[in-house]
Each structure stands twice: as structure tokens, then as C-alpha cells.
Amino acid sequence: MARATHTVLWKLLNVRVLYTVAFVLRIVLVGFGVYQDKTMVVKYTDIDYHVFTDASRFVTKGESPYKRSTYRYTPLVAWMLSPNLYLTPHFGKLLFVTCDVVCGALLHCLLTLRGSSSEAACYFSALWLLNPLPIGVSTRGNAEAVLSLLVLSTLLCLELKRPLIAAFLYGLSIHMKIYPVTYGLAIALSIASQGPSGGRWMFQRLFNKDLLQFAFVSGTVFFGLTLAFYFMYGWDFLHETYLYHLTRRDIRHNFSPYFYMLYLMAESEWSIVLGLVAFLPQAALLFLTSLAFHTDLPLCCFLNTAIFVSFNKVCTSQYFLWYLCLLPLVLPRLSLTVKRGVALLLLWFTGQGLWLAPAYYLEFEGRNTFLYIWFAGLLFLIINSIVMVQIVSHYIPVTVQQKKTE
């Protein structure tokens, strides 16, 4: 029996089988989602997908996508989904599902470039391709897979020493969502450290030709798109796509450890000071992580994203995907035992569960569980910190591995 299971798993690690299974699984779920939406009260499709489709409808009529309230994305998403109106309303989901599977392929490429064998690369990319969270998110119609695709392809291009394409993709990813800007310092230091050193200080090396080219291309893409859309859609575009996210102090319950503090102090004159205080740990950690791990970009980006999400003033479950897509790149170099890895995973899920329970009672049963949600939020931060510390302390960097093989 065990041998049969082992044989099945081994067959699954074949690239063709893995990608076929991953793709078919997603298509089946999209189909199931269509059926569920038609027949049951609780819908499979996420509200965001309807927001995208409504915005696309406005855009195809030559109007602003921001006429659709709660549309807080770049107009590119609305444009990309215009076939929802011309071809089939499910086009968007099929697009996201395809991006999702392509992310798996990018992970496979990056893993083999970083020294994993083909089987190991299959195994680690299967952690994304067969993971219920990204499957659920893209089949429900969320656009997170597009951003994961942009981030992973930026890293792949940097690994393949194609900095200009990487710069283009990086500019595009920042345009889509702000958080990749946290990778900026790490990418800059990484490119700079590959240039001539000759006794110069780290920050002196930042003024090198490759880095200036990278900054120029990604800056042109980002500011070019921003200006173009500003001229087309005006202040609405700037506010909904960027400013809303930057100044957002959502007082409704979410995973952030700052949630209850920001809710209680929402109308106080201390609110701005507290917002700034909440920003400091995030900024300090991002800065130090970029300095410490820029030689290993996937690890650095993973840690930056995990830190950004854990210490952010707002945190919803969509944010977890931002670092989940980078986790398969980090795992091959971890010296954690499987037992300890599973224990950390269970600890993380326990933290989630301890938050979700009082949140459910608050939202759907009307009980006053604010204090429990606050405690659970703080505990979740502590658990995330423990997991990150374990990852950092058990990570074997490349130089050590190369010395071992020599």
C-alpha cells in the first residue's frame, strides 16, 4: 500500500503529469464554480471578480473603471478582462488560472537555476501547483496570480542576467500593487554587488551603470503608466489605485496586530502618530533584511514580503499569497527537519484558527469578541515572527553549499 502510494507520488513528480493535473484541477473547479453560482445561495465566485467585470464594462464603453465602487486596481486589469464581455464571462478566471500554472513553471525554472535537481524542482513547485490556497484564489476570480507571475518573472530575469526585461517587469509589478517596492533596495544592492567592487563602500557601489539602467527602465515604466492613466482617468485613478492603499487605516477587523488599536484611536489626534509608530518596525526590518540577504534575492524578497504583511496596519488573507509564491524557492535550502517544518506549519494554522473563531462570532453571531480578536492578532504576529526566525536561522546560504561541494 505504502509502495503504491510512493509510486503514484513519484509519477506525479513527472513534469508533464504535474502540470496537466494542476491545470485540469483548476479548470474543473472553475466549472464547479459556475455550477455553484447558478444553483446555490452561497456563491463560489469572489466579489472581486464581479468588481473586475463591472469595471471592464465601463472601460469597454469608454468610461472610467473607477465608476465601479470598490474597484481599487490598475485600469490594466479592467482592460485585460474586457473579453469577459465579448467572449465569455469566465475568461478572467481562465486567464488567472493560466497565470497560476505559469507561476509553477517559473518556480520550476528558478529552482533548477538555483541548483535543485529536476525531481526536487517538481516537488517544490508542486507545493504551489497543488496547493489549495492559490487554486482556490485563482478559480474564484482573484487577480493575485498575475502579480505573482510578474514578481517571479522579475526574479527569473535577474537570475538569467537579463536586467532590462527584469526592470520592465518590476516597474509593471509596482504599478499593479505597491508592495514590490519593498524589494527595491534588495534588488539595487544585488545588482550593485555584481558590479565592480574595487574597495568601494556598499552605498558607493549603488552608482553603477547597470543599476542606473535598471532604475531608469523600471522608473519609466511605472511613471509612464501612472502619468498615462492619470491623464485618462484623473484623480480617481491615483486615489483608488495607490493613495487608498497607502493611507488605508481600515478599522474593520483583520489579521493585523494593530487592528484594535487603530479602531479605538480612529478619531483621536494620536491616530497619525500611532500610524507612524506602526510603520517604524516594518521600515527597520525591511531595511536590515535588504542589507543582510540581498545576495540571495528570492530569500530576501520572501522575508521582505512576510515582514511587510505581518507588520502591516491591514492584513487580509489575500496578502498571504504574496509570500507563498516565493516559499518554494526558500524551502530547498532550509535545514529544518520535516517534523519541525510540519510543526511550524501547524503552529501557523493554529494562529489563523485562533483569529478566525472570534472573528466569526463577531461578524456572524454579533458577539463582542474584540478583545479576543486583539489577542489573536498579537499571537499571530508572534507566531509569524517565530516562523521567520526559524527560517532565517536554518537557511543554508549558497556560499556554504558551494564550499561543501568543493
Place this chain on the structure above:
Amino acid sequence: MFERVCVLLATFPMFVSGSVSCGLASTWLESVVLSINIVKEGFHRELVFEIRHDHAPCDVQVLLVQGLPSGVYIDQYQLASLREDTGLQVLLDSAVDVEDPAYASSGFSAMVYLSSPGLLQAVVPFHGRYHRPSTSGGWEQVPISSPRLLLRPEHCKTVTPTPPHKVVEAPCTVHNESLCSWLEIEGLQVLGFVSLEFPVGDFTLAAPVCAGTALVTMLCCAFLLRTIWKHGTF
């Protein structure tokens, strides 16, 4: 045919001058009873309206105008999808922001269209907003006022006044394309008293919450900084 039956039952003379005006019998109007109920718990609830009446001599259009305070909101996109799924016809009198807290929002009205024959019942979903944290107890009361009931015989754009009920103008249908005159029932019998409460934060805990949050976040930050400093390559 139906219009003539309604007109015969009216206790007032009708004026035939090119357009037929319509009326509703006072005795029939007195038989109309509205019951309201709120179902579900928490921040996502439903208002259930039911209208009972004696046998109507003709088909009537019913419009329930439910005023709602700033403490709750209705999602217009949810209404649009319900209109397709269940045929629920609700029109909001103003744009409602679904994300603002109660203290940054204002009240609005929901107009529920029903027509007989057919069940005069509607289930309208609504949601609670976040309220200001309180300094006493952990709850905020949100009273819901009684709705106004407006009636209009089917196929009539105007309605004969029937004192003590008054005639008001309101959109004819949920599509809000034109105005019609409706008869608003005075002294309506309403069964079911609606008042809600939502949980709110405890403002008296502001200082310990701020201190506790700052302490835990600083400790976690220090813990991570120490590990990164130890294992990083600088």
C-alpha cells in the same frame, strides 16, 4: 375592466375627463397589516416584510419606504444580483458607501416594490457598519423606524385621495424612470418592533491596548532584528 371595479368601490365621485383616476376603498385600506421582522445575527442581517390584507378588488402595486439610519447599509451590487436571482425589487434613494464607519455616513431610504397578486413579502439583506467605540458597555443601539406603506392600483399612474391617507409622489417602479402618485397609509398597523444592537470596541481599554500592541510589536521586531543581524551576510 379592473379599473372600473376599483372606481365603483370608491366612496368618492370620480371625474371622467379624458383620464380615469383610480381609488382604493377605505374599508379595504383599514384591513392592511404590515409585519416586520429582523432575522440572522451579527453584522449581516435581513429585514423581512410581510403585508396581509383582505381580498383586494384589483391588483395593487405596493411600495414600502424603509428609512435606514447611518448605522447600517445595503449593498447595491448585492441588490442587483438578488434582482436577477429572486426578483427582489429594491431601489435606494442615494449612493451608499459600503465601507465607511457609521460616524462618517448618513441615513438613506430603501424602496421595496411588491405587487399583488403574488406574495406581498420581501426579504431585504442589510449590513451593520462599524460604530464609534463606546465608554460604557460594548454595544451600540441602532433603532429602525417603521416603514411607510404606499399603494397604487395596478395600471394607474395617479390615485384618488382617500382621507385620512395622503397622496405622495414616488418613483413608479424600481427602474426609477418616472414618478407616480401613491396613496400613503396613515395609522398603519405595524406588527413587530425593530431595534438592533451591534458590538463595539471598548474605549476605556484604549491605553492598555495601545501599550500592549506597541510592546508586542517592538519585541517581535527586536527578536527578528537580532536573528537577521546574526545570520545575515553584510
